Each structure stands twice: as structure tokens, then as C-alpha cells.
Amino acid sequence: MQKEIKIDLQELTVSLEHLKDSLETMPLATKIDVAARLKAVRDSVAEIEEHVKNEVKTKLGHRIGELPGEVFRAVLNVFPVTRLNQKVLEVNHPRIFAKCVETKEQEQVTFKVR
Numbered sequence: 001m002q003k004e005i006k007i008d009l010q011e012l013t014v015s016l017e018h019l020k021d022s023l024e025t026m027p028l029a030t031k032i033d034v035a036a037r038l039k040a041v042r043d044s045v046a047e048i049e050e051h052v053k054n055e056v057k058t059k060l061g062h063r064i065g066e067l068p069g070e071v072f073r074a075v076l077n078v079f080p081v082t083r084l085n086q087k088v089l090e091v092n093h094p095r096i097f098a099k100c101v102e103t104k105e106q107e108q109v110t111f112k113v114r
Helices: 003-025 028-059 086-092 094-100
Strands: 065-068 073-076
Touching: 003 028, 028 073, 086 094
Parallel strands: none
Antiparallel strands: 065 073
């Protein structure tokens, strides 16, 4: 691993741990700003993770296997997943679908610049 990348990851880890440990003493206004700024970090982390996962899947030919990193290893497992195809149920059995669908309130907090 390049020295600069290793240092960046170590500093990032320390910074995030510090923010997490400071939450209890932060005023709510500061917590809101921290959470809003971390959304971009979360999105970047997800993008990096997805990129690496896709590369691992391609390298392993979408078959079960492992690839070594310098400290960690990537493990690809392949297994069957059964899911309900809601569109088919809705089209072929609309009454059953209507009976099973329910609407509930869901809370959502978003962050916007003031």
C-alpha cells in the first residue's frame, strides 16, 4: 500500500472515531452539520466499496473465491436468493396484491444548506 494512502486511511479512521466519541457533548446544531457533511463521505465510501467489489467479482469470474489484499482479503460467496417478484404478483393477481399492500408513514430526515 502506498505510504500516503495508508496515512490517509489511518487519519480518516482517527477522525471518524473522534467525531463518534464527541457526539454526546456536541450541541444538536453541530450534530446536524456533522451528519450533513458526513453524507458526502458515506456516498464516497459506498462508491469506492462498490468499485472494488465489482473488480473482485470480475477478477474471480463471478465464482466463489478469495483475493488477498495487503492486510485484508476479499471473499466472494455465491448463493441462491429467493425474492418475491412484486410486479408479477401485481399483474397476475391484482386482488391478492391489493390485499397484501399496506401504506405506513415513514420518517425521513434530510440535510439541506440553510
